[in-house]
Amino acid sequence: MNLFDKVTNYDVVRPIFFDGMTLLFGGFGGVGTPPGLVDCLIESGVKNVKLIGNDAGFPWLGMGKFICLERAQSLLASHIGSNPVAGELMNQGKLQVEFSPQGILVERIRSGGVGLNGFLTEIGIGTQLAYKKPMIRIGDKEFMYEAPVTGDVSLVYAKKADTFGNLVFDKTARNTNPYVAMASKITIVEADEIVPMGELNPEEIIVPGVYVKYIVPSGGYNWKWIWEMPDKLSRNAPPAK
Amino acid sequence: MDMGDARQIIAQRAAREIKDGMIVNLGIGIPSLVTDYLDSSLRVFFQAENGILGMGPTPAKDADGNLSNAAGYPVTILKGGSYFDSALAFGMIRRGCVDVSILGALQVSRTGDLANWIVPGKRVPGVGGAMELAYGAKNLIALMTHCEKDGRPKIVETCTLPITTYRCVRKIITDLAVFTVHDEGLLLEELMPGTTLEQIKEHTEASFTCSPAIKQE
Numbered sequence: 001m002n003l004f005d006k007v008t009n010y011d012v013v014r015p016i017f018f019d020g021m022t023l024l025f026g027g028f029g030g031v032g033t034p035p036g037l038v039d040c041l042i043e044s045g046v047k048n049v050k051l052i053g054n055d056a057g058f059p060w061l062g063m064g065k066f067i068c069l070e071r072a073q074s075l076l077a078s079h080i081g082s083n084p085v086a087g088e089l090m091n092q093g094k095l096q097v098e099f100s101p102q103g104i105l106v107e108r109i110r111s112g113g114v115g116l117n118g119f120l121t122e123i124g125i126g127t128q129l130a131y132k133k134p135m136i137r138i139g140d141k142e143f144m145y146e147a148p149v150t151g152d153v154s155l156v157y158a159k160k161a162d163t164f165g166n167l168v169f170d171k172t173a174r175n176t177n178p179y180v181a182m183a184s185k186i187t188i189v190e191a192d193e194i195v196p197m198g199e200l201n202p203e204e205i206i207v208p209g210v211y212v213k214y215i216v217p218s219g220g221y222n223w224k225w226i227w228e229m230p231d232k233l234s235r236n237a238p239p240a241k
Numbered sequence: 242m243d244m245g246d247a248r249q250i251i252a253q254r255a256a257r258e259i260k261d262g263m264i265v266n267l268g269i270g271i272p273s274l275v276t277d278y279l280d281s282s283l284r285v286f287f288q289a290e291n292g293i294l295g296m297g298p299t300p301a302k303d304a305d306g307n308l309s310n311a312a313g314y315p316v317t318i319l320k321g322g323s324y325f326d327s328a329l330a331f332g333m334i335r336r337g338c339v340d341v342s343i344l345g346a347l348q349v350s351r352t353g354d355l356a357n358w359i360v361p362g363k364r365v366p367g368v369g370g371a372m373e374l375a376y377g378a379k380n381l382i383a384l385m386t387h388c389e390k391d392g393r394p395k396i397v398e399t400c401t402l403p404i405t406t407y408r409c410v411r412k413i414i415t416d417l418a419v420f421t422v423h424d425e426g427l428l429l430e431e432l433m434p435g436t437t438l439e440q441i442k443e444h445t446e447a448s449f450t451c452s453p454a455i456k457q458e
Contacts, residue, residue: 030313170307
């Protein structure tokens with residue numbers, strides 16, 4: 001792949017996925033989750049995937065579409081309340097779920113993405129979310145150690161990419177994407193618009209292209225949002241926060 | 242009172258906690274109804290942890306899938322508003338930039354422990370951003386109906402549900418009453434219209450004291 005032309009198609013990226021891989025994905029309730037790459041992941045047939053992302057999406061959108069196929073082995077996320085199937089799979093022992101506070105999770109991804117070794121926090125001490133995380137005493141204060149997160153493959157959704165992989169995002173679809181883009185061996189970006197180098201204002205680039213391996217063109221969201229589906233509103237009560 | 246009315250009563254009372262010039266984060270559930278009762282003259286910036294400061298109301302038309310609140314519903318952005326990534330969203334939350342965080346609750350204890358992320362074996366929503374809002378917000382207000390549907394009290398001596406954050410709630414607003422949380426325990430500050438002190442005593446497991454205003458009634 002040419003350093004300055006990373007644009008390719010879904011047939012090229014599909015074989016990158018493998019059984020048992022750790023997959024990081026951007027998005028918040030499916031907003032900012034790359035729809036074409038989720039379908040590509042589904043088509044690849046891979047299983048036992050270890051997923052890391054903000055949430056389980058909804059059953060019909062975001063990474064929820066893949067989770068419902070029971071081909072994820074584990075999920076590290078901040079909540080799964082919008083995807084009742086994920087909750088059922090968890091209670092049946094078919095999906096191993098580890099919960100992390102939302103901002104702590106993104107900092108763990110960031111830590112992995114910027115070559116640091118994790119961080120200390122007071123948040124979550126004494127709760128079930130402390131799991132068996134190491135405790136560290138400094139002076140008279142006790143902290144919990146949060147380990148960095150990295151992946152084999154990252155899936156990212158951008159509004160615009162240039163051919164080097166410099167990225168610009170769209171409103172609240174940015175969310176975890178910039179850090180997800182930094183934390184895996186291979187980062188694949190789905191972009192609504194792909195432009196030649198020089199078209200993006202260097203001051204406005206959120207993720208420099210050095211983190212990006214492949215870019216594929218997006219066909220846009222291919223799902224309906226919950227607010228477009230009045231019949232779903234009562235059955236999918238939003239999660240407690 | 243049916244559950245819908247109860248939720249509206251709670252939201253209406255909670256709206257009075259929001260003052261001019263505040264940075265406010267509203268949780269999912271009852272807190273999301275609070276904006277319906279805000280005085281339109283207030284200048285307030287709502288922060289949403291999916292990456293907006295200065296969130297505006299639901300668009301009348303042309304909703305955009307990439308501009309939503311933390312529950313995934315379409316919103317708008319006000320003049321002076323900004324977009325940012327999740328790390329920054331929580332950075333400002335932990336750093337104390339949010340004046341008031343209004344969260345839904347499943348249980349609150351006498352000492353202000355909050356439980357709102359899981360009912361083991363039943364509801365598994367997950368913690369989302371609640372722990373960090375509880376940690377960083379200058380003021381944390383918990384909203385919930387006073388009792389479970391089967392009548393069990395939700396204001397308890399000790400939470401039986403898994404804790405989100407210990408000793409974080411400063412005020413509890415239910416459909417029956419308003420309590421503040423102090424080092425000495427709970428103080429009953431207000432009774433909702435039509436509610437008696439006897440009812441509160443009957444439906445509240447945690448011990449509490451009454452503010453002077455209540456005692457006079």
